[in-house]
Amino acid sequence: MLSNDDLQVLKERLQQDLAALERGADSRQSGTETVELDQTRTGRLTRMDAVQGQAMAKATEARALRQMQRIRTALRRIDEGTYGDCVRCEEPIAAGRLRADPATPICISCAEQSEQR
Numbered sequence: 001m002l003s004n005d006d007l008q009v010l011k012e013r014l015q016q017d018l019a020a021l022e023r024g025a026d027s028r029q030s031g032t033e034t035v036e037l038d039q040t041r042t043g044r045l046t047r048m049d050a051v052q053g054q055a056m057a058k059a060t061e062a063r064a065l066r067q068m069q070r071i072r073t074a075l076r077r078i079d080e081g082t083y084g085d086c087v088r089c090e091e092p093i094a095a096g097r098l099r100a101d102p103a104t105p106i107c108i109s110c111a112e113q114s115e116q117r
Contacts, residue, residue, distance in 0.1 A: 001084075001092060001095075002083075002084050002095055002098070006095065007078065007083070007084075010078075010083075010098060010099070010102040011075065011078050013102055014071050014074055014075055014078075014102050014103060015075070017067075017071055017102075017103075018068060018071045018072065018075070021064050021067060021068050021071070022068070024064065025064070067103070070103040070104075070105070071102075071103045073103070073105065074102060074103045074104075074105070077105075084098060086105070086106050086107040086109075086110055087105045087106060088106050088107075088110040089107060089109065089110055091107055091109075092107070093106070093107045093108075094107065094108060
C-alpha cells in the first residue's frame, strides 16, 4: 500500500516524465518527415540512410506516444483513486515496481503471465 507521500512523489514524477515527452515531440516529428528521392541532390546510400533514419524516428515517436498514453492513464487512475492496483487481478502492485515504472498498470504476477503467452 502506498502512503500519500509516496503517491505524491510518483504523481510528480509522472507529470515530469509526461512534460519531458511532450517537449521532445517537435524534435521527434522532424525525423519522420518524408525523405526526398532527388538523385541529383543525394546518392543512393545517403537516401537509404535517410529512409532508415526516418523508420527509426517513426518507431521512436510511436514508443513516445505509447508512453505518454500510459502516463496519462496512470495520472487518471491517481485522480480516480485506483492507482496502485493491478488492472487485471485488482491486487496491489508492489511499491518497488511502481517506483521502477510509475506508469505500470499491472502487477509482476500478471506481467509474468503475459510474457509466458
